[in-house]
């Protein structure tokens with residue numbers, strides 16, 4: 001996801017900005033840029049792709065005296081990853097960088113365009129700098145213009161502005177996206193969207209609260225709060241450990257990534273929902289012409305998201321859908337017909353088995369689509385069509401946010417096809433789209449829930465096995481819960497369809513067999529409940545996850561009551577992820593780098 005840095009001081013501004021951006025690389029980005037105001041001159045450099053490209057472009061750019069500078073790594077949301085869309089964005093004589101989303105950018109842009117302002121990019125961010133310059137003409141000074149601009153923005157932002165008429169000042173504002181400012185004994189000022197760029201440079205830091213805005217000069221750090229009251233900075237010491245800084249205070253990357261899911265799902269949805277339809281500008285308009293079947297192919301967690309998709313495609317889009325494990329598919333002489341859309345799903349885009357199935361499908365002349373988290377990966381380059389999941393870099397080997405965003409994309413895609421095939425009514429489609437908008441809320445981790453799971457986890461450190469059970473789309477979630485647990489706890493766990501237990505596995509039931517039961521209120525509740533009762537009657541230890549109380553369980557994790565089972569799916573996803581995490585922590589395992597596993601499996 002996007003990253004911000006800023007610097008005010010006498011040292012090598014270019015180097016400080018570039019190395020700050022390097023520290024933010026792990027968040028993922030597809031273009032980067034810096035703008036520096038030195039000796040009254042505003043200079044800007046941008047490059048698409050990795051930071052080495054920006055380093056190459058700036059190699060002859062010298063910054064050896066007092067300057068102010070801002071920098072940004074951009075993960076494309078509004079508009080493609082091009083130089084024009086990269087930050088910083090220029091007005092007449094000011095530059096802006098911004099993380100987040102300006103929800104009312106279209107209205108502001110229209111008004112500015114009516115006033116004759118020319119826009120160079122397709123981003124929402126560019127309105128900030130033009131609005132600031134428009135206000136400069138009406139206001140008494142730059143800060144007044146900046147304050148007015150901030151009051152006119154709706155949405156989430158962390159933003160920095162520099163302007164030629166005030167060469168010793170950086171303006172800042174934060175609302176909904178993280179940002180901090182640091183300082184040291186030399187009165188340098190540093191901004192960043194997370195701690196790590198400031199480590200080793202700033203002595204103390206102030207984390208901005210939502211609604212904070214203000215400015216820095218060499219001598220001052222002036223902060224106003226959301227009520228426009230001047231407030232004192234609340235400085236704290238900065239950690240000196242870069243790795244822990246990248247974890248933003250979480251114990252593990254996996255934990256951080258579980259907590260990030262609400263935000264990254266919001267990113268996945270950005271620009272893709274209107275009230276009555278799903279917008280995927282990135283795929284060929286005729287992709288589904290002549291298609292009678294969708295075949296999904298993947299490995300591991302991505303396979304589980306594909307399985308969940310098969311329920312949605314058949315239920316919402318009324319299209320035949322089959323799901324394949326890539327390592328099986330590639331050697332079993334599969335029948336491939338041209339009326340099938342072949343879809344590969346991969347977090348990394350590099351998984352060898354999945355990549356090979358994509359090549360097979362292409363050789364067979366099938367239309368192909370990749371759902372992937374990594375732009376420019378081998379699969380993205382290889383497929384005819386691509387939808388990026390926008391989860392940001394996932395560091396924990398055990399995949400969490402990649403899964404969440406894959407399911408979100410599949411849900412959107414099933415509605416996209418439903419619209420094409422008219423398999424849902426307008427009202428049904430509207431209802432589904434409204435539900436999608438509620439997923440970021442459903443995936444917010446509550447402290448109480450996390451605490452409860454932490455406490456419960458101590459009861460699940462032994463036993464001869466776990467069964468995660470669920471019905472319908474909760475079966476793939478059960479598979480995913482079991483995979484998470486075995487990957488990081490090294491305990492044996494299986495995912496099973498609840499209704500299938502009595503056909504064999506129930507023979508294992510005893511108090512040392514742990515059943516993690518997914519009991520959604522709004523999907524086959526009574527059926528699932530009686531399956532769990534069968535296990536309870538045979539003395540299996542039951543941990544039930546539901547919004548409805550269930551007295552046959554030994555342990556019970558209550559999720560929020562939701563209006564639809566799809567929201568329950570996301571609520572329960574958080575629970576099974578946290579449960580695996582906490583069991584693994586108690587067992588003293590390396591949560592982020594479990595034994596024998598690699599993040600990207602590029603061998604067969």
Ligand code: AGP
Nearest residue numbers: 300301302346347348351398399
């Ligand atoms: C997930 O927790 C695993 N580490 C693994 O199953 C992974 O999902 C699988 O290797 C597929 O990877 P991909 O999504 O990058 O293709």
